[in-house]
Amino acid sequence: MIRFAENAKLVNSSIGFVPTMGALHAGHLSLIEAAKRESDLVVVSVFVNPTQFNNASDLDKYPRTFDSDRSLLEDSGVDVMFFPSVEEIYPAGTEDQRKFELDGLDELMEGPNRPGHFNGVVQVVTRLFDLVEPTKAFFGEKDFQQLAIIKHMSSKLGYRIDIVGCDTVRESDGLAMSSRNVRLTSSGRTIAPEIHRTLEALRNELRTSSIEEGLARAKAALLASPEIELEYLELVDPITLKRATDDSISIQGCIAAWIDDVRLIDNMRVK
Ligand code: PAF
Numbered sequence: 001m002i003r004f005a006e007n008a009k010l011v012n013s014s015i016g017f018v019p020t021m022g023a024l025h026a027g028h029l030s031l032i033e034a035a036k037r038e039s040d041l042v043v044v045s046v047f048v049n050p051t052q053f054n055n056a057s058d059l060d061k062y063p064r065t066f067d068s069d070r071s072l073l074e075d076s077g078v079d080v081m082f083f084p085s086v087e088e089i090y091p092a093g094t095e096d097q098r099k100f101e102l103d104g105l106d107e108l109m110e111g112p113n114r115p116g117h118f119n120g121v122v123q124v125v126t127r128l129f130d131l132v133e134p135t136k137a138f139f140g141e142k143d144f145q146q147l148a149i150i151k152h153m154s155s156k157l158g159y160r161i162d163i164v165g166c167d168t169v170r171e172s173d174g175l176a177m178s179s180r181n182v183r184l185t186s187s188g189r190t191i192a193p194e195i196h197r198t199l200e201a202l203r204n205e206l207r208t209s210s211i212e213e214g215l216a217r218a219k220a221a222l223l224a225s226p227e228i229e230l231e232y233l234e235l236v237d238p239i240t241l242k243r244a245t246d247d248s249i250s251i252q253g254c255i256a257a258w259i260d261d262v263r264l265i266d267n268m269r270v271k
Contacts, residue, residue, distance in 0.1 A: 049089075
């Protein structure tokens, strides 16, 4: 990987980088298509990063579909599938982690609910950036807080990499594509689009109602489905990720919820 990156630099070729944890689906393919449009060469990494899982069973249950990922990447025409081992990414082991100051961007949402998660994400993404040396890196907006943190940390740590956010790809019923969706039962799969519908309803509601009223209605709608266990529903400023107020000009609605023991997240610009 290092030699490939060095050679690309020598001939002035730009590298578009799509970091993934595998179990590739149409959402990843849309990131790859964006990378192909905007770069000379495309590198896709497949690495299930242990340091970003605060829950050992979530790490164990994370789908690993190496063979189908490989054939999908072969068909999609990427130049490199980079699949390092844990030892290659973390030569000193995974226990003694480098600590990053995330400047409050992890105060809400995933931060308190998944302690250490974003530290692990920044740790692996910076390590991958150092190995791949991309010109541009592509991330899905489904992981809205992750994208905001990577944009902030990449510029704060001095990486000269263009961080490109790409639209969330959805199933026809609105469910955001995710590697976790395959773990839903068929009744869970039927109920899961309710998360997206709630965000759409909230966007309409906020045209005429206050944040407090909108949030109360949206939470009541989710509670009406006993299969959905809401972890959080937050309305935040899209850049600072601080809680929005009725005066906020832009507001991002972000949800995490459990269905069938599967943790799903989604978000939408609601104002
Ligand atoms: O979004 C993901 O799949 C992961 O968090 C990432 C960015 C590949 C880091 O492991």
